[in-house]
Amino acid sequence: MRVSFEVNGHEVTADNVWPGESLLYVLRERLGLPGSKNACEQGECGSCTVYLDGVTVCSCLVAAGQAQGRAVRTVEGLAESGDLAERRLSPVQEAFVEAGAVQCGFCTPGLLVQTDDLIERTVGQGGGVPDEAEIREHLAGNLCRCTGYEKIIDAVRLAAERTAAQRDGGGPA
Amino acid sequence: MSGLLENTSTRAIGADIGRVDGPAKVTGTATYAFEHQLNAPAYLHPIQATVVRGRVREFDTRDAEAVPGVLTVLTHDNAARLADIGDAELAVLQSDEVAHRGQVIGAVLAETPEAARQAVRLVRVHYEERSHDVRFSAARTDLYTPGEAEDDEQGDLAGAMASAPVTVDHTYTTPMEHNNPMEPHSTIAVWEDAGLTLYESTQGVHSVRSTMAELFGLDPERVRVIAPHVGGGFGSKGPLHPPVVLAALAARLLPGRPVKLALTRQQMFDLVGYRSPTIQRVRLAAEPDGRLTGIGIDVTAQTARFKEFLEQAGKPTEVMYAAPNRRITHRLAALDVAPPTWMRAPGECPGMFGPEVAMDELAVACGVDPVELRVRNEPGTEPASGRPFSSRNLVACLREGARRFGWQDRDPEPRRRMEDGWLVGTGVAASTYPTGQMPGSVAAVRFEDGHYHVRIGAADIGTGAWTVLTQIAADALGVPVTAVRLRIGDSSLPSASLAGGSTGTVSWGSTIVAAAQAFRERHGTAPADGAEARAGLPDNPNRERYAMHAFGAQFAEVRVHADTGEVRVPRLLGVFAAGRIVNPRTARSQFIGGMTMGLSMALHEDSVVDPRFGCVVNHDLAEYHIAANADVVDLQAHWIDEADPYVNPLGAKGIGEIGIVGTAAAIVNAAYHATGVRVRELPMTLEHFLA
Numbered sequence: 046m047r048v049s050f051e052v053n054g055h056e057v058t059a060d061n062v063w064p065g066e067s068l069l070y071v072l073r074e075r076l077g078l079p080g081s082k083n084a085c086e087q088g089e090c091g092s093c094t095v096y097l098d099g100v101t102v103c104s105c106l107v108a109a110g111q112a113q114g115r116a117v118r119t120v121e122g123l124a125e126s127g128d129l130a131e132r133r134l135s136p137v138q139e140a141f142v143e144a145g146a147v148q149c150g151f152c153t154p155g156l157l158v159q160t161d162d163l164i165e166r167t168v169g170q171g172g173g174v175p176d177e178a179e180i181r182e183h184l185a186g187n188l189c190r191c192t193g194y195e196k197i198i199d200a201v202r203l204a205a206e207r208t209a210a211q212r213d214g215g216g217p218a
Numbered sequence: 219m220s221g222l223l224e225n226t227s228t229r230a231i232g233a234d235i236g237r238v239d240g241p242a243k244v245t246g247t248a249t250y251a252f253e254h255q256l257n258a259p260a261y262l263h264p265i266q267a268t269v270v271r272g273r274v275r276e277f278d279t280r281d282a283e284a285v286p287g288v289l290t291v292l293t294h295d296n297a298a299r300l301a302d303i304g305d306a307e308l309a310v311l312q313s314d315e316v317a318h319r320g321q322v323i324g325a326v327l328a329e330t331p332e333a334a335r336q337a338v339r340l341v342r343v344h345y346e347e348r349s350h351d352v353r354f355s356a357a358r359t360d361l362y363t364p365g366e367a368e369d370d371e372q373g374d375l376a377g378a379m380a381s382a383p384v385t386v387d388h389t390y391t392t393p394m395e396h397n398n399p400m401e402p403h404s405t406i407a408v409w410e411d412a413g414l415t416l417y418e419s420t421q422g423v424h425s426v427r428s429t430m431a432e433l434f435g436l437d438p439e440r441v442r443v444i445a446p447h448v449g450g451g452f453g454s455k456g457p458l459h460p461p462v463v464l465a466a467l468a469a470r471l472l473p474g475r476p477v478k479l480a481l482t483r484q485q486m487f488d489l490v491g492y493r494s495p496t497i498q499r500v501r502l503a504a505e506p507d508g509r510l511t512g513i514g515i516d517v518t519a520q521t522a523r524f525k526e527f528l529e530q531a532g533k534p535t536e537v538m539y540a541a542p543n544r545r546i547t548h549r550l551a552a553l554d555v556a557p558p559t560w561m562r563a564p565g566e567c568p569g570m571f572g573p574e575v576a577m578d579e580l581a582v583a584c585g586v587d588p589v590e591l592r593v594r595n596e597p598g599t600e601p602a603s604g605r606p607f608s609s610r611n612l613v614a615c616l617r618e619g620a621r622r623f624g625w626q627d628r629d630p631e632p633r634r635r636m637e638d639g640w641l642v643g644t645g646v647a648a649s650t651y652p653t654g655q656m657p658g659s660v661a662a663v664r665f666e667d668g669h670y671h672v673r674i675g676a677a678d679i680g681t682g683a684w685t686v687l688t689q690i691a692a693d694a695l696g697v698p699v700t701a702v703r704l705r706i707g708d709s710s711l712p713s714a715s716l717a718g719g720s721t722g723t724v725s726w727g728s729t730i731v732a733a734a735q736a737f738r739e740r741h742g743t744a745p746a747d748g749a750e751a752r753a754g755l756p757d758n759p760n761r762e763r764y765a766m767h768a769f770g771a772q773f774a775e776v777r778v779h780a781d782t783g784e785v786r787v788p789r790l791l792g793v794f795a796a797g798r799i800v801n802p803r804t805a806r807s808q809f810i811g812g813m814t815m816g817l818s819m820a821l822h823e824d825s826v827v828d829p830r831f832g833c834v835v836n837h838d839l840a841e842y843h844i845a846a847n848a849d850v851v852d853l854q855a856h857w858i859d860e861a862d863p864y865v866n867p868l869g870a871k872g873i874g875e876i877g878i879v880g881t882a883a884a885i886v887n888a889a890y891h892a893t894g895v896r897v898r899e900l901p902m903t904l905e906h907f908l909a
Binding site: 065070073074079080082085138145191 | 237239240241243245246247248249250252253255332398399400447448449450452480482483679680681682803804806807810813814815838845846847848853
């Protein structure tokens, strides 16, 4: 079957998609977007997290056909300019590098999308910086084998604070 | 040892520099093995044995071959013959024998992974089944002494036990565990006239190259292995395992086309090794003040009947404490299982569980503070070898950790503190890991376009090699980090040893220092464009003279719910003495990550084998639990300034593994202090407290 949807603002089409294929597979193997990772294929680890119409999902558990006509946003779409060559990182991406929240990097894309979502739902909606319990709850579905999580939580807090400062001050923190 | 490093004005070593590979990793553009964009790939899915032991009589592949998109069914009948390199695990598809359940007995190559997977399900395999035995026990009558670990006896431990006023004699167990790096083992293999190219998730591109060249009878120059980014390894991506061989066998049947193989998480439990379970009888003989007169550990571990691997859990007992009488033994149970392999701190990690819990039991028996007990048994030289330590700061770590943790007000009596229904306790354990160095690395430095291009085939499995090697090169050349362009992760670069045994940074870094010195000697400080020099890792004669190890102390606070037995670890604090720290940001990640994996070992990790079926039944991340963010609350890693002039020109010790050593013992000791219940097996789950 043919599946057409939007990825990171661009219309894409994949042909000859087998109905059982996952959205993750189509992104990685057909559309050349390997940023979302395949680490468990059963929704346990969160490494494949993407936005589907603004809601975060494990793309390994979404059939490609379910994305028909909808909008997907992946880690490749988080950079602010949308231009990876320029490497203008989003506040979330910047904070992860700065806080030392990245090691092997395989869980990182899923965590970034999930963190982006948390900040959008809190600071982005005019709310305050999420507290530690909110951060932990929101990232509960993302496993990491390297970092020990501590620096990830620091990074989320840092990104949220900077986003709030930017919003309130009208400029970069 | 190195005036070059001491006199540098740039001082990149020790600087808190962000990860060089960070921007690529957070934008999703860091390329892992399976993600290299190659034209028209085919996909491979393994066929795995569904019996534990026997032989394949016949494959019926008609239905599988009828699946649209299937290209080939690969079995021992049509697989290429490989050279016998003395590693039975890598003799993939070389016979019809089945040595363990889940073993690769074939594969389907297809246009899509879905077709390959579906076809595998349709292959009917007829076996000649034989009886099997996967029961691991120290009571087996067929245990044997492995050749690489003869019994090590000094003095008379039995005599010391008989005459000592205080003794501890208990058996401790650690379970089978699986490495489970987040990135499953993956390969893209391309077989062309020019040779074999492998995009591989590996801890060492050159070791993959040499082993694959040998297996396939190729000149090593005709094998290229590429691995710029690797999604974790923790040992399982160190030695080669069957999947990479399988991918190359399949690629050979499809010349010119890339063949892609990514293991599923479930297959990771069958095909790429694991940490052997251990049974450890630990004996301590002591004076009433806690001074040891004897120490012994008798280790039983398992191995595969068809390939030996020894988990050397007795090793740390050679290093840790002074005692005139010492006995260290290893026995192996050869079972019809897949071969165990390295998992983060092999030997030391399980081997510091039993002894460090036993030391806590001795502290209780003698009424001596467990920190003080360890200080009292500090040796002057390495106990088993008699060699002086190049540096040993265990006592400093214990003292500094005790101060930071607030140990001094601790009431030694167990089960004294209850808060909101939770029993609260604290515990301590020591850490150690050898400071090794692997031979064989070469680095090249070339000046071009205003930059120093430093090339070495090192691997970054998340450790920070991209970053710290850039820093080391900068200081060795006396230039800012921005003037260095590093290339690693490709076997076309100068040869590098693998990332294992916490030797990566020190081996590759010392090689880069030698290459930088050679460059400056030949080309001076104003080199011409195109100036180049290379050097290999120099011998370090101090390695013969000194015992070289890193040390640490870990402190844990544990809460056990008085009614439910639920265990929580609200605080974990480690202090390490590991020589010079090259980059505090990446170093802290390594220590904390190791401690978290130790916490995971203490509370969760347990690969459960069903003896009837001979395989791990909890073979996915839903059932094999690893620490999640809720498990990690207040986790701190600190280090003391340690100058070691002997270990290497950097004065650095490897830090990738020591963080996991001792953690589980500290947590178990804290749980005893909280509850009065002594747990001697891992993982420590709630049922231990509900008896």
